[in-house]
Amino acid sequence: MINFEVNICTILQRPNRGTVGKRKPKTNFVEVRTFWHLFRSFDRMWIFLILAFQAMVIVAWSPSGSPAAFFDEDVFKSVLSIFITSALLNFLQVTLDIILSWKAWGSLKYTQIFRYLLKFAVAAVWVVVLPIGYSSSVQNPTGLVKFFTNWAGDWRNQSFYNYAIAIYMIPNILAALLFMLPPLRKSMERSNMRIIVLFLWWAQASPKLYVGRGMHEDMFSLLKYTLFWILLLISKLAFSYYVEILPLIGPTKLIMGLRVGNYEWHEFFPNVNHNLGVVISIWAPIVLVYFMDTQIWYAIFSTIFGGIHGAFSHLGEIRTLGMLRTRFESVPRAFSKRLVPLSKDETTGRYLTRPYQRKDIAKFSEVWNEFINCMRAEDLISNRERGLLLVPYFSSETVIQWPPFLLASKIPIALDMAKDFKGRDADLFKKIGNDIYMLSAVTECYETFRDLLSYLLADEEDKLAVTKIFEIVDDRIKQNKLLSEFRMSELPELNSKLGKLLTFLKSDLEDEESYEAQIVNIIQDILEIITQDVMVNGDGILHRHDDTHNDKNKQKFAKLNLGFKNNKSWMEKVNRLHLLLTVKESAINVPINLEARRRMTFFTNSLFMTMPSAPKVRNMLSFRSVPLNPFF
Structure with missing residues (x-):
């Protein structure tokens, strides 16, 4: 313990030597802020747009200016120069990879460093080989092409450039093949064969072991993805060719052929032939629009395809x-x-x-x-x-x-509909049944009210009287005699009494005798309204109930079963029935x-x-x- 404290004190008293010694490199990501990341991060998009622009300018510059001129021999040979541009852009991309990751090289494995250097060497070789091969295929070369032709020497063979292009395209063809065949790519990523491991090491910088290795989209998803981008790029390139590039070719040729002796203003490019300063000034906006309108086409196609896909x-x-x-x-x-x-x-x-x-x-x-x-x-x-x-x-x-x-509000609407209805029972039932929720509300309220009365009454003879009333109602509904034997105009009064009963049933039980007496009075009022006001011939039901009652002096419907207070199911039915009968405003804002x-x-x-x-x-x-x- 003493030695530990001595060591700590020694370290604290030691002068600051943070600036002495070798700086330890970063272990993971090293950020280098530069606008070149726009090209490095989206290199394939930039390369494609630049090559497509070059090819369209060459075709539009031909005498006919038609896309069919692409199949002309001379125009086709000129279009093949895009592979030289591709090699230069690929060389730029590899160079940026080395420069922007230079600070992290101290933590890289030697295989990763070797891969960077090997890719740089291969890209440099193609930058030299493709111009030499192209110059050897051009007849009567001039300028820079003539320089490469003299350097090529005995390689003046038109087929050499074609062979070079075929070899140059092999990695891209293999990448497209693996992209369109996910099972093959999955099996290759899971394989441990040295040739496949070497191929994947060259194709991708990520390590072989990573989460999600071997997990790829299915063929149908890739087909939809590819079709989306093919249609998008065809539309974008067609618009750019016919609207942006082709209309500018004629004026450009005219401007380049003009001879201007004296300028009224200052001449910015005095030593440049063919008025290239003017040409650059009129082509610069077109080039900027050409590169930037891809996002507009993407927004259009993503909206269309997204809407169709969302609908399906x-x-x-x-x-x-x-x-x-x-x-x-x-x-x-x-x-x-x-x-x-x-x-x-x-x-x-x-x-x-x-x-x-x-x-x-x-x-x-x-x-x-x-x-x-x-x-x-x-x-x-x-x-x-x-x-x-x-x-x-x-x-x-x-x-x-x-x-x-x-x-x-379905029950209040149904009551207003029924109390003044003039017609047949079938017409009323059809009118209510047109609204599935209204029919459900009416049926549920009727059945819940029937079951609730039977549950509240503890006396069997009282239950028989109530059961008889509802049997008559069911029978008249089946016989389509509901409107003829029941006064629908009295239903609002019955609804008011029933709402009052449900309010008492929901209230807290403080004085059981007073509570029970109030419920008994409301039940008696409800049954009197049903038998005397609503039913045309309902007076005899309660009279027959009095005749069959054993105790003549005993009050009717006075014996109740208040056990529903402790029954969750029945309390839920009471609350729900109260909502259905009392909520008159629409719940559209709920x-x-x-x-x-x-x-x-x-x-x-x-x-x-x-x-x-x-x-x-x-x-x-x-x-x-x-x-x-x-x-x-």
Whole structure:
């Protein structure tokens, strides 16, 4: 311990020698800020655009100026000069690789350094060989071409340049072949043969072992990707040729042929022939537009292809809450199709044609309600909005119970429609049935009200009287005599009393006797309204109930079952029925929060997208935990 403290003190008292010694190189990325990164990072794009521009200028400069002149022998030989330009640009790219990574050479392996130097040497060789080969194929050379021709000596053979081009293109042909054949590329990347390892070492600077090695797109995806860029580049080059380059060739030839003796202004290029200063000034904007309009064409084609692909992939089918309401009935089935694995006897085709199954609602409601509860926990929606958005966990067997925000104001509208309706029962039922949510709300309220009354009444004779009333209603509906034997104009009064009953049922139980007495009075009022006001011939039902009652002096419908307070299922039904009967305003603005709306539309829209079916959990491969780095 003493020696350790002595060493620390010695180090602290030692003078600063940070500037002495060799500087340790960087180990990873060394940033060199320069505009040459624009070329180095997108070298293939720049090389293609420059070569295409050179070829189009050569073809447009021909006497005819037509693209068909490309197949003329002299024009074709001139177009072959683009390979010399390609060699020069490739040499520039290799040189930039060396210069911009020079500070990191101290941490590179010798194989990586050797690769940089070898690529530089090969690029330099092609810069010399291709001009010599091209000059040997030109008849009556002049200027720089004549210099290379004299240097070539005995190589004056037209086929030499063609052979040089063929050899020069071999790496590009192999790269295109590997790009179009992903299985071959995958097998090569996984192979350990020395010749293949050497080839990959030359083709790519990344190490052989990296995350994602051997993982490539399928043939169809590559075909779509290639077709996209082929159409884009054809459109871009055609526009550039006919609109930008070809109209400027004639004026350029005219300007280069003019002889100007005296300039009114200062001559910027006094020693240049053929008015090249003027030519450069008129071609500079065209060249800039030529290089920059690629992004415009990309924006156009990406919009067109993206729209078509999105339509076929069902992207953005639900963009607003209004669209969500119209499509919500198909959401549970889409959920079961996309996120619930199919059984052995089900296929996708059979699944789409099978009838609507209630288990779809049951599975969907669990996830949907959890989604709504999460938004409430994040305070994106209020308690009232939460109640309007939840799907009942306990669904009825005869009617699909949708979220209340879809059924809001449906009951008041149906009551207004029925109380003044003049016509046949079938016409009224058809009018209500045209709105699937209105029909669902009416059916659910009727069945819930019937079940709730039967559950509240503890006396069996009282239950029989209520059951008799609803049997008469069901029978008249089947016989299409509902409008003739029931006064629809009294339904709003019945709805008001029922809303009052539900309000009491939802309230807290403080004084049980007073609480029970109030509920009994409301139930008696409801049954009197039904039998005396709504039903044309309903007076005898309660009278027969009095005659069959054992205790004549006992109050009717006075014995109640208040156990629903501790029953979650029944309290959920009470709250839901109260919402359906009392919410008169439209729930089109539910939820109000914009983020909650975005999440709802995104969640439902994702269910309609074309995506693989969900596998069973037991069939999923486990993901092994590996260190989070790009290498194995």
